[in-house]
Amino acid sequence: MKPARFDNIYEEKAKKGMKLFTKSAYEDFRGFEEAIITKDDQQYREVDPERSKLFAAVAKGISQIGIREGSSVLYLGASHGYTASYCSDIIGKQGKILCVDVAPRVVRDLVFLCEKRDNMAPLLADCRQPETYKEFISENVDVVFQDIAQRDQVSIFLKNCDQFLKQGGFGLLAVKARSIDVTKKPALVFKQAYQELDKARSTVIVDKRELAPYEKDHVLFVVKKR
Amino acid sequence: MEWQRLREKAFTTTKEALAASVNDNHLIIQAVASMEDLDRTSNTLIKRLREWYSLYGPEFSHAVTDNEAFTRRVLEKSKQEQLQELQCKQSMGADLQEQDVQEMLALAGMIRAMHEERARLERYLETIMQRHCPNITAIAGPTIAARLLQEAGSLRQLAIIQASTIQMYGAEKALFRHLKTGAKPPKHGHIINHPLIAKAQAKDKGKIARALADKLSIAAKVDYFKGDPIGDELRKALEERFG
Numbered sequence: 001m002k003p004a005r006f007d008n009i010y011e012e013k014a015k016k017g018m019k020l021f022t023k024s025a026y027e028d029f030r031g032f033e034e035a036i037i038t039k040d041d042q043q044y045r046e047v048d049p050e051r052s053k054l055f056a057a058v059a060k061g062i063s064q065i066g067i068r069e070g071s072s073v074l075y076l077g078a079s080h081g082y083t084a085s086y087c088s089d090i091i092g093k094q095g096k097i098l099c100v101d102v103a104p105r106v107v108r109d110l111v112f113l114c115e116k117r118d119n120m121a122p123l124l125a126d127c128r129q130p131e132t133y134k135e136f137i138s139e140n141v142d143v144v145f146q147d148i149a150q151r152d153q154v155s156i157f158l159k160n161c162d163q164f165l166k167q168g169g170f171g172l173l174a175v176k177a178r179s180i181d182v183t184k185k186p187a188l189v190f191k192q193a194y195q196e197l198d199k200a201r202s203t204v205i206v207d208k209r210e211l212a213p214y215e216k217d218h219v220l221f222v223v224k225k226r
Numbered sequence: 227m228e229w230q231r232l233r234e235k236a237f238t239t240t241k242e243a244l245a246a247s248v249n250d251n252h253l254i255i256q257a258v259a260s261m262e263d264l265d266r267t268s269n270t271l272i273k274r275l276r277e278w279y280s281l282y283g284p285e286f287s288h289a290v291t292d293n294e295a296f297t298r299r300v301l302e303k304s305k306q307e308q309l310q311e312l313q314c315k316q317s318m319g320a321d322l323q324e325q326d327v328q329e330m331l332a333l334a335g336m337i338r339a340m341h342e343e344r345a346r347l348e349r350y351l352e353t354i355m356q357r358h359c360p361n362i363t364a365i366a367g368p369t370i371a372a373r374l375l376q377e378a379g380s381l382r383q384l385a386i387i388q389a390s391t392i393q394m395y396g397a398e399k400a401l402f403r404h405l406k407t408g409a410k411p412p413k414h415g416h417i418i419n420h421p422l423i424a425k426a427q428a429k430d431k432g433k434i435a436r437a438l439a440d441k442l443s444i445a446a447k448v449d450y451f452k453g454d455p456i457g458d459e460l461r462k463a464l465e466e467r468f469g
């Protein structure tokens with residue numbers, strides 16, 4: 001196992017491709033039946049890129065994720081917290097991550113997860129309405145990550161970046177073609193999302209990756225705040 | 227530390243909001259889902275019971291086709307009494323020891339309890355549906371109405387979708403098959419169990435399904451926007467036209 005290109009992410013050659021791990025920030029944590037490897041008294045949690053768009057992008061060679069040791073992250077569409085828990089490993093105990101989701105069903109799980117990790121906080125809120133959670137963000141964050149699979153996902157993302165992302169900070173946006181328009185070809189949907197992001201004045205597009213074969217019809221965009 | 231304070235506050239706010247988010251709609255959805263689970267589970271168990279019991283009293287397994295009646299009578303009557311009732315002179319079943327029979331009866335007891343729980347749930351569902359959406363309940367009955375609500379996810383959603391979608395709820399599999407293989411398109415989903423459609427001739431079913439879905443769509447809007455009751459009136463109109 002050797003360090004991958006980003007803080008606290010490790011990789012190991014496997015039969016097909018690479019296995020990805022994060023260096024566990026909280027000892028003896030295992031929340032998703034993931035495999036755990038211990039080396040020199042340090043635990044590493046395996047992450048499945050088919051369950052996480054962030055790590056699918058890492059496996060596909062994305063050039064930048066913005067999330068580093070000590071980062072503050074606003075995570076929109078955290079669901080049960082699978083990816084968020086690995087972000088929590090990357091940022092380590094000095095970092096912090098606010099996990100927002102609008103569905104009570106998944107936020108119940110999220111609460112239990114965050115209780116086990118001091119750098120995570122759960123929030124039941126709708127990310128279409130940033131004003132409802134601005135009181136929980138004391139200073140602008142290093143990273144805004146969004147994965148909500150909604151029709152207006154690009155504009156929601158830009159709104160949140162405008163309001164909460166610090167200068168030079170990174171925004172990561174997972175775009176699902178089918179949730180914008182089921183009848184349109186994914187390539188066209190991605191092109192339109194690109195154009196919409198490109199038009200935004202406050203951010204520049206840094207990279208983008210299609211996530212196949214890990215996740216069909218998905219793209220992860222990385223933007224940087226001017 | 228600022229983060230610790232905000233984190234605590236996030237927990238408090240979120241826990242409060244989660245507690246407050248639970249409403250009748252969620253209770254209804256869990257209750258119908260539980261009814262389905264019970265049906266599926268008790269069906270599996272009763273198949274086992276019938277096969278098991280056939281080693282002992284196959285004539286009885288064979289004669290009583292209704293599952294609830296079969297379970298009840300296995301528990302209430304001895305093999306002798308059953309055979310007498312059936313006027314069966316020679317049984318194909320084995321003479322089993324008390325201990326062997328007891329295990330079958332234990333399973334039958336559990337199945338009976340499930341049937342009883344199913345009936346209780348149905349009564350509960352009726353009460354809560356009357357409270358939450360009396361108008362669609364008046365037209366479709368509590369069980370079908372609750373299934374539609376379950377498909378839609380909420381009363382609000384049921385109130386805004388088109389009648390044709392309501393008509394198809396529960397027929398997704400058949401609809402998918404139609405799109406994929408060109409098989410005959412389905413005419414209706416859950417509402418097929420409605421008495422008016424169930425007893426109609428095949429050629430009329432589509433027409434009735436459409437009318438029923440139309441009325442349900444109106445009733446769902448009245449339920450959601452808390453308008454004047456209209457369900458009974460709509461049901462009577464349907465019964466006069468198709469009953």
Ligand SMILES: C[S@@+](CC[C@H](N)C(=O)[O-])C[C@H]1O[C@@H](n2cnc3c(N)ncnc32)[C@H](O)[C@@H]1O
Nearest residue numbers: 077078079082083101102103126127128147148
């Ligand atoms: C595809 S899942 C996210 C999976 C997660 N990012 C992971 O990788 O573990 C999308 C989530 O977005 C949430 N969502 C959808 N619309 C939202 C909104 N307006 N505000 C907040 N969350 C939303 C859904 O409830 C769902 O849990």
